[in-house]
Amino acid sequence: MTAALLVKDLEFSYPDGHRALAGVDLRVEPGERVAVLGPNGAGKTTLVLHLNGVLTGTRGQVEVAGVPVRKRTLKEIRRRVGVVFQDPDDQLFMPTVAEDVAFGPRNFGVPEADVPARVREALSAVGMEAHADRSPMHLSGGQRRRVALATVLACDPDILVLDEPSSNLEPLARRELAELLLGLGRTMLMVSHDLPYALQLCPRSVLIDRGVVVADRPTRDLLADRDLLAAHRLELPWGFRLD
Ligand SMILES: Nc1ncnc2c1ncn2[C@@H]1O[C@H](COP(=O)(O)OP(=O)(O)OP(=O)(O)O)[C@@H](O)[C@H]1O
Numbered sequence: 001m002t003a004a005l006l007v008k009d010l011e012f013s014y015p016d017g018h019r020a021l022a023g024v025d026l027r028v029e030p031g032e033r034v035a036v037l038g039p040n041g042a043g044k045t046t047l048v049l050h051l052n053g054v055l056t057g058t059r060g061q062v063e064v065a066g067v068p069v070r071k072r073t074l075k076e077i078r079r080r081v082g083v084v085f086q087d088p089d090d091q092l093f094m095p096t097v098a099e100d101v102a103f104g105p106r107n108f109g110v111p112e113a114d115v116p117a118r119v120r121e122a123l124s125a126v127g128m129e130a131h132a133d134r135s136p137m138h139l140s141g142g143q144r145r146r147v148a149l150a151t152v153l154a155c156d157p158d159i160l161v162l163d164e165p166s167s168n169l170e171p172l173a174r175r176e177l178a179e180l181l182l183g184l185g186r187t188m189l190m191v192s193h194d195l196p197y198a199l200q201l202c203p204r205s206v207l208i209d210r211g212v213v214v215a216d217r218p219t220r221d222l223l224a225d226r227d228l229l230a231a232h233r234l235e236l237p238w239g240f241r242l243d
Pocket residue numbers: 014015016018019020038039040041042043044045046047
């Protein structure tokens with residue numbers, strides 16, 4: 001079977017020479033939900049930015065459903081892979097919430113007559129339909145995060161990549177987001193520092209540190225390995241028990 005996502009020996013250095021990825025290998029099957037864990041500065045966001053071609057490796061390869069990420073395939077790749085960035089402000093730039101959510105579907109050629117329904121559905125999925133006509137700049141951090149997710153959901157991607165989706169959300173919104181994501185039934189890759197959230201959402205986790213994958217296991221097994229977590233500066237919340 002063709003992998004939903006295939007990352008082969010991916011290396012990347014930033015222009016200042018800092019090597020953020022030092023040979024990452026990762027294969028994600030269609031329908032899998034995988035958490036990407038790791039300490040600050042491990043390379044998680046840098047990896048995410050390669051999955052839809054925002055960055056391109058200095059070595060190695062990324063394939064989405066068998067299609068290599070290249071300049072000429074970018075439109076196809078971005079239709080298939082929806083990335084919700086860590087900072088919602090990177091994603092929101094139109095005068096109103098509705099226009100921001102409509103931007104992606106229009107860009108991917110969804111017929112104009114179908115765009116309003118797409119916008120409504122995506123905003124209602126994240127509980128933001130009442131804010132459609134507001135300026136994204138006037139929303140709270142958590143609300144902006146939800147709208148950023150709606151901009152991606154509206155494009156109906158096969159693969160959803162989320163960078164810290166639960167940060168800044170109130171507990172109820174976190175739970176609603178988890179239910180929404182589970183209900184989508186999509187292939188999902190989620191970067192998170194929130195280990196219980198990763199456990200709830202992703203049966204499999206990869207642990208990245210210093211630009212390489214150091215563990216790739218069922219999330220429960222990985223979180224049960226306290227030595228491994230400690231060696232990579234990860235810690236379950238105080239009092240949290242794996243049952
Ligand atoms: N634009 C940049 N220029 C130079 N170095 C960068 C740049 N962006 C990130 N880095 C460096 O690359 C490394 C990986 O950063 P990255 O943002 O991918 O880490 P991360 O695992 O997502 O961290 P966090 O959990 O803190 O978000 C870090 O050492 C970081 O300092």
